[in-house]
Amino acid sequence: MRTKQFRVELTDEERATLRVVIRRGTAPARTIRRAHVLLRADEDAFDHETAAALHVAPNTVRAVRRRFAEAPLDPPGGRLAAALYDKARPGAARKLDATGEAYLIALACSDPPEERTCWTMQLLADRLVELHVIDAISDETVRRTLGEKPAQAVAAAALVHPHGGRRIRRADGGRAGAVRGATGPGAAAGVLR
Numbered sequence: 001m002r003t004k005q006f007r008v009e010l011t012d013e014e015r016a017t018l019r020v021v022i023r024r025g026t027a028p029a030r031t032i033r034r035a036h037v038l039l040r041a042d043e044d045a046f047d048h049e050t051a052a053a054l055h056v057a058p059n060t061v062r063a064v065r066r067r068f069a070e071a072p073l074d075p076p077g078g079r080l081a082a083a084l085y086d087k088a089r090p091g092a093a094r095k096l097d098a099t100g101e102a103y104l105i106a107l108a109c110s111d112p113p114e115e116r117t118c119w120t121m122q123l124l125a126d127r128l129v130e131l132h133v134i135d136a137i138s139d140e141t142v143r144r145t146l147g148e149k150p151a152q153a154v155a156a157a158a159l160v161h162p163h164g165g166r167r168i169r170r171a172d173g174g175r176a177g178a179v180r181g182a183t184g185p186g187a188a189a190g191v192l193r
Contacts, residue, residue, distance in 0.1 A: 006062070006069035008041035014080055015042065021084070034084045037064045095141050096134065103133045104145060121146075 010018070018035040021027050027035075033054060040050040041061070051058040064083050071082035096104060107127055112119045121139035128134055128142075 006065040008038055008065050008068050010038065010042040014077075015039070017077070017080060031084050034064050037061050038068060038080075038083055041065050041068075095137055096145055100128070100133050101145060103131065104128060104142065107131075108146060 018039055021035045022032055022039075025032065033056060036054050037050060037056070037060070040053070041064070047058045047061045047065075050056075050061045054061075068079050068083035071079040073079065104124065108119055108124055113123065116123065121142045125137045125139045125142045128137055
């Protein structure tokens with residue numbers, strides 16, 4: 001038995017769990033690869049041999065071994081979970097809340113400014129700042145927000161305006177019913193002021 005900085009000594013239960021993860025094949029590829037690394041490390045294989053056999057970098061093998069060895073023993077399966085899965089990455093907070101997204105969608109569906117034929121992402125961003133919906137926002141954030149599924153569903157559901165009429169058409173061309181007092185040039189923008 002060689003001396004290693006981060007030793008992997010699996011219990012029979014941990015070994016069985018890893019074999020189930022590999023055999024099922026429903027876990028992400030990264031998780032299955034890490035399970036293979038742990039099993040080979042338990043067999044006392046060299047890191048460079050494991051890396052070559054699994055087509056990963058030697059640093060990956062060392063990192064998986066380290067995560068396993070440094071994990072606490074307290075919760076059952078805690079060492080395996082630490083080695084197999086990444087920690088949650090919460091990411092940054094959303095720029096626009098639900099109200100801000102509603103303003104953005106209503107603005108995007110309204111008539112563009114008089115000198116323009118359509119809204120651009122930068123125009124929408126500037127207009128949101130003018131309306132004091134948000135202090136600052138980039139055109140890329142506007143694009144991503146409008147590209148999300150909920151925003152597309154709201155915009156596509158009943159906002160296709162036929163040539164200035166008083167009815168709105170659904171995305172499939174069917175009639176959505178009469179719209180009272182909300183049609184006409186700039187009506188949606190007037191609601192936002």
